Amino acid sequence: MTVSAASAPPLPAGARIEAVAAGAIPGWAQDDQRIVLRLFAQGCETDPPLRQGVASTPGLPALCTEAAALLKAGEPDRAAARNFFESRFSFWRVLPDASPRGFMTGYFEPEFEGSLTRSAAFPTPLYGRPADLVTKMPGDDWPGFDPALTSARRGARGLEPFPDRAAIEDGLLDGQGLEILWMRDPVDRFVLQVQGSGRIRLPDGTVTRLVYAGRNGHPYTSLGRELSRRENIPPAQMTMDRLVARLKADADFARELIRLNRSFVFFARRDDLPPDSGPIGAAGLPLTPLRSIAVDRTVWPYGTPAWIAGEIPDGSGGSEALSRLVLAQDTGSAIVGPARVDLFVGSGPQAGHRAGLIRHPFDLIVLWPRERGR
Incomplete structure (x- = not known):
């Protein structure tokens, strides 16, 4: 042959x-x-x-x-x-x-604590895919669209850019019933979104699985690279552990830095997946x-x-x-x-x-x- x-x-x-x-x-x-x-x-x-x-x-x-x-x-x-x-x-x-x-x-599949209901301990929502989200497929031509955008929002006048992370965190999706569960803080949500899947351990000890369901289409920004630049940390020393520790230590700083990554990922629950898969x-x-x-x-x-x-x-x-x-x-x-x-x-x-x-x-x-x- x-x-x-x-x-x-x-x-x-x-x-x-x-x-x-x-x-x-x-x-x-x-x-x-x-x-x-x-x-x-x-x-x-x-x-x-x-x-x-x-x-x-x-x-x-x-x-x-x-x-x-x-x-x-x-x-x-x-x-x-x-x-x-x-x-x-x-x-x-x-x-x-x-x-x-x-x-x-x-990359890995993280596990976090979470809840199916909002509370003081779990105030950060995780969203399912919005009904008006349109994902750009290979070969699609969206005239007049920024080619860096990979998703859009379908409105009355056609496609328009889907709002970025800051708009979503400010409540853009509130009232649509898209919340599938609640997490402890935005840092946990950020890590979950970077990894693209995860396990959430609920208060009763059961575990629900999460899979990727779409993203708002804005370009991904590396927060590790940005933190390295701001705080003069050699890139070889910027691990995920170090980034998460820095974000967890300062909620205001975390909020500001995370918003630099305008990309926002949506999830779906898959409780049918075997625990060992x-x-x-x-x-x-x-x-x-x-x-x-x-x-x-x-x-x-x-x-x-x-x-x-x-x-x-x-x-x-x-x-x-x-x-x-x-x-x-x-x-x-x-x-x-x-x-x-x-x-x-x-x-x-x-x-x-x-x-x-x-x-x-x-x-x-x-x-x-x-x-x-x-």
Whole structure:
């Protein structure tokens, strides 16, 4: 089976690719590809996904179906799973023009305390998706609209920009019955919105799950980067833990800084999700720790397998090598570029601590469906 240039993935300006032989990838033969084969067999994405991305490349959905049939016939051994990816995909190293390597961050599913009713202890509302919110899909043309806006509000005169975070926090959505629960403070809500999913532990001890339901469409602003600039903190020292501690220490400062991020995320409750399952990613499927990644949804289709290699913090003051097959199952407003990924680390505070430490260069190899007959 040969690979032609036509089977290479298309890339935007600012990156290049080179073909790689699977056998030449350090660690490839030692990884357990059965883990990602099982994830791949669940499907490339749901219909519709939670966040619409670039159209799937020809052949990818059929390979997801083929993987499901393979598993239905019986659990394959490691060699068979490895051969599935080697025989059906070509391997391409992604090389950004501005850097010899890609850039990886980490994210997690947080858990907070909350309530289904408002009280002095839980005064901060979390909103469901407004009925008049319209999300811009790939290929949509909104003449006269700022191209940076990815959502709009449908009014009597047509589409108009959806109000920003400050307007929403000032009560824009009050009286519409959109409150799905209440949180302790805006800092908890901000962290939840950055991560895109979460668990809320209610006063009676039960847990409700939250999934992404849309955003107001304004560009995302990194508060960590802004705090680094204001307080002369080296970017390498600006972790999520440090940012949250600074915001929690001063409510007025937190309110002012959080409003710099005009983006505002809406959620839906999913109490049907099993407690031990991962959160639902943008592709509409559960995420798996250290095997699911978020990618730029305008570049890579959901369901694209990839090989990542680098060194990341272990969460205990050390670091560890991470070389493994992963699957593109999510996206994020800050994940922009063909060699930019966000690694899902897991759920809970320990995963959150580790995720907040990951800001590392890494190598990215994308697996792209081979052309038929090649």
